[in-house]
Amino acid sequence: MVSLICTLHDHRDDVNWCVFSASLLATCSADKTIRVYSTRDFSELPFSPLSGHGYVVHCCSFSPCGQYLASCSTDATTVIWLMDSGEIEAVLEHPGRSPVRVCAFSPDSVHLVSGASDGTLALWDFTTRSLLRTGGVTDSTLVACSFSPCGQLFVSGSTYGDLRVWNLELRQLHAEKNAHDLGVTCCQFAPQMQKGSGGNVTEFRLASCGQDSLLKIWSISHMPSTGCKMQLLRTLTGQTAPVLSCCFSADGQMLVSGSVDKSITVYEASQGTLLYTLSQHERYVTACAFSPTAPLIATGSMDKSVNVWRVEDGCSTLGEEEASSAGRREGEKMAGHSRLMASDWLEDDVSSWLREEGLDVLVDVFKANNIDGLELLALNKDILVTDLKIESVGLRGKLIRKIEELKMESMCTGVPDEYLCPITHELMRDPVIAADGYSYECEAIQSWIRTKNRSSPMTNLPLQTTLLTPNHTLKMAISRWKTSH
Numbered sequence: 001m002v003s004l005i006c007t008l009h010d011h012r013d014d015v016n017w018c019v020f021s022a023s024l025l026a027t028c029s030a031d032k033t034i035r036v037y038s039t040r041d042f043s044e045l046p047f048s049p050l051s052g053h054g055y056v057v058h059c060c061s062f063s064p065c066g067q068y069l070a071s072c073s074t075d076a077t078t079v080i081w082l083m084d085s086g087e088i089e090a091v092l093e094h095p096g097r098s099p100v101r102v103c104a105f106s107p108d109s110v111h112l113v114s115g116a117s118d119g120t121l122a123l124w125d126f127t128t129r130s131l132l133r134t135g136g137v138t139d140s141t142l143v144a145c146s147f148s149p150c151g152q153l154f155v156s157g158s159t160y161g162d163l164r165v166w167n168l169e170l171r172q173l174h175a176e177k178n179a180h181d182l183g184v185t186c187c188q189f190a191p192q193m194q195k196g197s198g199g200n201v202t203e204f205r206l207a208s209c210g211q212d213s214l215l216k217i218w219s220i221s222h223m224p225s226t227g228c229k230m231q232l233l234r235t236l237t238g239q240t241a242p243v244l245s246c247c248f249s250a251d252g253q254m255l256v257s258g259s260v261d262k263s264i265t266v267y268e269a270s271q272g273t274l275l276y277t278l279s280q281h282e283r284y285v286t287a288c289a290f291s292p293t294a295p296l297i298a299t300g301s302m303d304k305s306v307n308v309w310r311v312e313d314g315c316s317t318l319g320e321e322e323a324s325s326a327g328r329r330e331g332e333k334m335a336g337h338s339r340l341m342a343s344d345w346l347e348d349d350v351s352s353w354l355r356e357e358g359l360d361v362l363v364d365v366f367k368a369n370n371i372d373g374l375e376l377l378a379l380n381k382d383i384l385v386t387d388l389k390i391e392s393v394g395l396r397g398k399l400i401r402k403i404e405e406l407k408m409e410s411m412c413t414g415v416p417d418e419y420l421c422p423i424t425h426e427l428m429r430d431p432v433i434a435a436d437g438y439s440y441e442c443e444a445i446q447s448w449i450r451t452k453n454r455s456s457p458m459t460n461l462p463l464q465t466t467l468l469t470p471n472h473t474l475k476m477a478i479s480r481w482k483t484s485h
Contacts, residue, residue: 001312002266002276002297006042008306010035010049012405013425015300017059020291021066024083025298027287027306028057030425034071036083039291042308043358046398047086049405052079055423059102063109063126070112072100074423076451078114080129090129094122097451101143106151111168113154115142117460121156123170135170137162141460144187148204153222155206157184159460163208165220165228174228176218180210186245190252190269200224205233205269207255209243215257215265217272234272238265249290254311256297258285264299266311280307345373357402365390379403419478423448423457427482431475432468436461439471 013031020026024045025037033049034057055074062069068089072078076097080090094100098118105112105126112124120136136142137158144157153173156164161183165174190205206218215236221229241260248255248269255269264278264285278299287300295311345353350371351363365388371379381400384390390399421428421441430442436456440448445457445468454463 002278002309003312004278004280004307005310006308007280008035008037008042008308009304010044010405011304011306013304014286014302015304015306016057016286018287018289018298018300018306019060019062020289020293020296020298021062021083022293024062024066025289025291025306025308026060026062026069027298027300028060028071029304030056032057032073032425034060034069034081036069036086039294039296045086046394049401050081050086052081052088052091053077055099056425058100061104063105064107065109068109070103070105072103072114074099074457076100076116078103078112078124092122092124092129092131094120095131095134096120101141102145104145104147104154106147106154107149108151110151111147113145113147115145115156117141117455119158121145121166121170123168133170135166135172137164144184144208146188146206148189148220148222149191149193150202153204153220153228155187155189155220157187157208157210159183161210163187163206163218163230165222165230173222174220174230176230179208179216180212180214182211182242184208184210185243188247190248191250192252205248205252206230207246207248207257207269209246209257211242213237213239213242213259215239215243215246215255215267217255217269236265236267236272236274238267238274238277239263244284244286245288247289250292254290256288256290256299258288258299258301260284262301264288264297264309266297278309281305345376347372349373350376353406359395359399359402361395362390362399376403377406416481418474419481428474428478431471431478433471434468435463435465439474442468442470 011029011031013029015027015029018027023039025039028034032053033051036045036048053073053075057071057073060071069081070078076094078092078100082089094116098116100114100116103114112126114122119138119140122134123132125132140158140160142156142158147154154166161178161180163176163179164172187208193202193204201221201223204220206220209215217234219231219233239259239261243257243259246257255267257265262281266276281301281303283302285299285301289298297309300306354363384396390396421444423444428441431439432442433439434445438458449466456463
């Protein structure tokens with residue numbers, strides 16, 4: 001049985017990736033942030049959200065020890081975060097300054113690989129945070145990458161539909177052309193490996209999914225002297241639309257996938273038997289992950305939510321205290337005053353919001369100072385120190401972050417998608433039409449063209465011209481919408 005234990009509603013835009021460490025869950029989004037939660041009760045850590053990227057965050061990956069988190073973005077960087085403080089430890093700029101779509105750690109934490117929209121791979125020495133070498137493919141976007149359990153190989157997947165096996169010299173050992181018609185979307189190695197017949201052959205299992213609506217399981221055999229062989233073991237057809245994400249459980253016995261059809265499927269991995277189909281998200285399921293230490297699955301969606309599921313199949317289950325804590329948090333997040341704009345809140349609404357955000361210690365202070373919604377939105381650091389006498393730096397910092405999120409939510413609630421720039425995900429002020437037929441904020445697309453090799457932000461295909469045409473009709477529509485709201 002699989003049961004939903006918690007839904008996280010903190011992101012303000014599409015959720016692109018989710019990943020577990022032994023004790024944390026990280027999610028990243030088109031809202032340019034990464035959020036980090038404790039798996040004990042799925043409360044957000046004090047330093048979350050992490051805000052260091054200038055554009056969409058596509059992928060995030062924990063180091064095996066859980067001490068670091070890597071995140072990559074359209075801004076052409078991979079950022080390394082410290083998980084004890086949330087501070088930025090390093091910023092790795094991708095060669096060629098192309099948008100970085102995927103990143104992955106090696107199992108020994110020695111290497112980090114990142115893949116970009118221009119088809120380049122960057123292999124980093126993580127111990128020194130330095131670039132070792134670059135490689136890749138031409139005329140394609142790399143969107144998937146996974147290290148083998150031995151850490152000596154990794155597989156990349158591209159929008160052209162191929163899967164390629166690489167060694168640490170960035171020498172291509174095998175290319176599986178047309179592994180997925182119309183493009184690969186995700187791939188992941190199973191955590192286990194075994195010695196094949198003959199003793200010198202190491203065998204791995206790889207899962208991949210794609211725009212062809214299929215989830216595939218492959219066998220990869222590696223012999224140092226002769227290279228790699230790749231064989232298709234199973235094709236799973238449990239979903240009816242493109243499959244966007246896949247992940248093995250820590251023991252390799254189960255495989256989960258998320259799809260454009262809004263479903264999540266859970267399979268028994270060795271035989272490919274469909275165990276469960278879950279339907280809780282309202283839009284495309286873009287991300288899925290198994291916890292390495294507990295029977296938990298996290299799924300992320302374009303509906304801006306992250307669902308956490310508990311799997312009860314005879315394995316050790318999440319403790320009652322942890323499950324009830326997660327349930328309580330979900331109940332709290334759904335309670336209260338979401339029907340009102342923050343500027344319309346009364347003093348009691350502000351008190352309810354403080355409790356929901358884990359800021360109970362401030363309730364009495366705010367009541368004593370008659371803080372309502374308008375005054376809440378006007379608070380700043382100086383007022384918190386001078387007038388409200390809040391001495392804790394950490395408490396002030398968390399409150400300011402929550403107020404900023406509240407402002408963003410108030411501004412963006414109900415904004416039609418077509419009024420938002422696909423690059424910045426903000427309301428457009430000066431929309432223009434590019435050669436790909438899409439409308440963008442003028443300044444954002446001009447910057448993109450200057451730094452991203454004239455590729456389309458929406459299709460990744462070359463722009464035939466850099467000519468931009470003002471979209472007067474859209475600008476007037478946005479102006480009318482702003483006036484009425």
